[in-house]
Amino acid sequence: MNELEYLKQLRSLPLHEGARGLEDDCAVLAIGEQTLVITHDMMAEGTHYLPDARMADVAWKLVSMNLSDLASKGARPVGVILGSSLGREDAEFLEGLRDALLAYDVPLLGGDTIAALGASTFAMTAIGEATHHPVPSRKGARPGDGVFVTGTLGAAMLGFEGKTQYVDAFNRPRARLEEGYALVPHVTAMMDISDGLMLDAWRMANASSVTFRLNPELIPVADSARFDDCIRWGDDYELLFTCPHGLDLPVGAIRIGAVEERRDAPIFLGGTPHAYAANLGYRHG
Amino acid sequence: MNELEYLKQLRSLPLHEGARGLEDDCAVLAIGEQTLVITHDMMAEGTHYLPDARMADVAWKLVSMNLSDLASKGARPVGVILGSSLGREDAEFLEGLRDALLAYDVPLLGGDTIAALGASTFAMTAIGEATHHPVPSRKGARPGDGVFVTGTLGAAMLGFEGKTQYVDAFNRPRARLEEGYALVPHVTAMMDISDGLMLDAWRMANASSVTFRLNPELIPVADSARFDDCIRWGDDYELLFTCPHGLDLPVGAIRIGAVEERRDAPIFLGGTPHAYAANLGYRHG
Numbered sequence: 316m317n318e319l320e321y322l323k324q325l326r327s328l329p330l331h332e333g334a335r336g337l338e339d340d341c342a343v344l345a346i347g348e349q350t351l352v353i354t355h356d357m358m359a360e361g362t363h364y365l366p367d368a369r370m371a372d373v374a375w376k377l378v379s380m381n382l383s384d385l386a387s388k389g390a391r392p393v394g395v396i397l398g399s400s401l402g403r404e405d406a407e408f409l410e411g412l413r414d415a416l417l418a419y420d421v422p423l424l425g426g427d428t429i430a431a432l433g434a435s436t437f438a439m440t441a442i443g444e445a446t447h448h449p450v451p452s453r454k455g456a457r458p459g460d461g462v463f464v465t466g467t468l469g470a471a472m473l474g475f476e477g478k479t480q481y482v483d484a485f486n487r488p489r490a491r492l493e494e495g496y497a498l499v500p501h502v503t504a505m506m507d508i509s510d511g512l513m514l515d516a517w518r519m520a521n522a523s524s525v526t527f528r529l530n531p532e533l534i535p536v537a538d539s540a541r542f543d544d545c546i547r548w549g550d551d552y553e554l555l556f557t558c559p560h561g562l563d564l565p566v567g568a569i570r571i572g573a574v575e576e577r578r579d580a581p582i583f584l585g586g587t588p589h590a591y592a593a594n595l596g597y598r599h600g
Numbered sequence: 601m602n603e604l605e606y607l608k609q610l611r612s613l614p615l616h617e618g619a620r621g622l623e624d625d626c627a628v629l630a631i632g633e634q635t636l637v638i639t640h641d642m643m644a645e646g647t648h649y650l651p652d653a654r655m656a657d658v659a660w661k662l663v664s665m666n667l668s669d670l671a672s673k674g675a676r677p678v679g680v681i682l683g684s685s686l687g688r689e690d691a692e693f694l695e696g697l698r699d700a701l702l703a704y705d706v707p708l709l710g711g712d713t714i715a716a717l718g719a720s721t722f723a724m725t726a727i728g729e730a731t732h733h734p735v736p737s738r739k740g741a742r743p744g745d746g747v748f749v750t751g752t753l754g755a756a757m758l759g760f761e762g763k764t765q766y767v768d769a770f771n772r773p774r775a776r777l778e779e780g781y782a783l784v785p786h787v788t789a790m791m792d793i794s795d796g797l798m799l800d801a802w803r804m805a806n807a808s809s810v811t812f813r814l815n816p817e818l819i820p821v822a823d824s825a826r827f828d829d830c831i832r833w834g835d836d837y838e839l840l841f842t843c844p845h846g847l848d849l850p851v852g853a854i855r856i857g858a859v860e861e862r863r864d865a866p867i868f869l870g871g872t873p874h875a876y877a878a879n880l881g882y883r884h885g
Binding site for chain 1: 626631640644686710
């Protein structure tokens with residue numbers, strides 16, 4: 316079963332209302348007067364990192380990718396729960412984990428450790444507290460809004476390819492938590508760009524039943540000669556959001572396009588429609 | 601690194617106070633006036649289930665082992681978060697998951713699905729709400745308390761070995777949630793017996809700085825000819841708890857011994873001291 320089919324089947328199971336139909340990046344759980352935001356991401360050797368990756372970087376990235384989902388909800392991390400497969404370089408993994416927990420000032424809440432055969436798998440659940448209501452989803456983009464990103468795309472790709480100045484962008488990405496807190500009162504929709512701008516923008520536009528008209532000249536990329544790759548590769552963990560036109564934003568985000576009534580395709584890049592998600596970015600499974 | 605060493609290193613990381621020093625089965629998180637209980641368990645092919653196991657049973661067991669941890673805290677499940685590796689028999693896995701969610705009336709809150717190479721790994725985080733304060737730990741057993749179990753030990757082992765009448769005990773264990781809710785106001789310490797009575801009793805006595813004197817004639821086992829195996833094999837998910845002497849218990853639990861001041865060893869089985877955890881039960885890593 317591929318990931319899309321599996322996800323479709325998961326959606327037919329009994330779902331918590333906070334699961335948002337498994338159509339968002341996080342679950343949103345009202346507990347008394349507070350709202351928790353919960354996310355879960357896994358990383359597997361061979362799929363999410365190369366067998367020769369430094370395990371300290373893998374641990375850092377596991378924390379960052381989970382906290383990036385909280386950032387996209389404007390949620391403040393409460394703690395993380397770690398599931399580890401014991402394997403090679405466990406001490407290095409723990410050092411990277413320590414670095415990340417200290418850098419983000421996030422404590423470990425618990426977890427499980429197992430011995431596993433073959434490729435290692437790590438799981439993390441991050442729990443955060445909403446700082447603003449409603450907690451944004453992918454669904455709220457409205458015609459007339461602007462489409463924004465918080466930073467340059469393609470840096471992680473160049474780092475993965477070995478360009479020295481970008482190696483940290485790939486190995487040690489930072490979740491945009493501060494940007495998330497600052498933006499959340501203003502946005503109509505927000506998500507992180509983990510699978511590439513084009514694919515994630517397509518998903519947001521589709522979830523919102525609108526069309527994003529993106530202007531290629533406005534999209535900030537790390538290498539303009541590799542424009543198409545930079546907007547598809549992913550792993551940059553910038554925030555993608557929409558908000559009403561003319562707002563004075565509290566952080567330095569870049570306007571890359573506009574939200575329009577739904578047309579033939581969820582996104583247009585310049586004049587070119589992209590009706591289908593295929594080949595727009597990183598696809599699992 | 602083996603699991604004990606890894607856990608020791610994890611304890612040196614920045615921990616949330618609700619992590620209970622990573623010395624308990626769950627994290628306990630105060631959110632406003634409510635208290636959440638959170639647990640995480642993983643299952644890996646080859647370590648926790650055989651490559652020819654039915655994936656529907658694996659899914660059931662993943663839910664049961666997580667909810668069993670909530671049961672041991674008297675916590676009512678709110679939802680579960682699933683991390684899946686896509687692989688063989690995904691449809692069967694989903695059917696077993698559906699069976700378990702319906703049987704326990706617990707909804708799915710979210711998750712992540714990945715493609716992984718080699719052996720599959722599944723991760724689950726279960727979130728519950730405490731029904732009683734304080735939430736019990738392994739630490740509260742006091743001299744004078746009785747030591748109890750909620751049911752027969754060794755059934756899962758016999759099921760694993762193929763004894764027809766016990767196959768369900770291995771493949772489809774039930775988390776003792778109702779027993780947990782009923783017992784939690786009365787217990788001084790409680791945990792589930794996932795790794796075998798002897799090892800888990802040793803851990804509880806050790807955490808409580810007391811000695812458990814267990815009476816072999818009182819311990820209920822599925823096969824008295826295999827007594828030593830039944831009290832070591834694990835996977836039965838009965839609750840082990842201590843409570844003050846003479847209490848009228850709300851569920852039919854079996855008194856298997858008494859808590860005494862700490863002596864030479866954390867547990868005595870009849871007259872025999874067991875000072876060390878080695879060979880007492882299932883050890884990971």
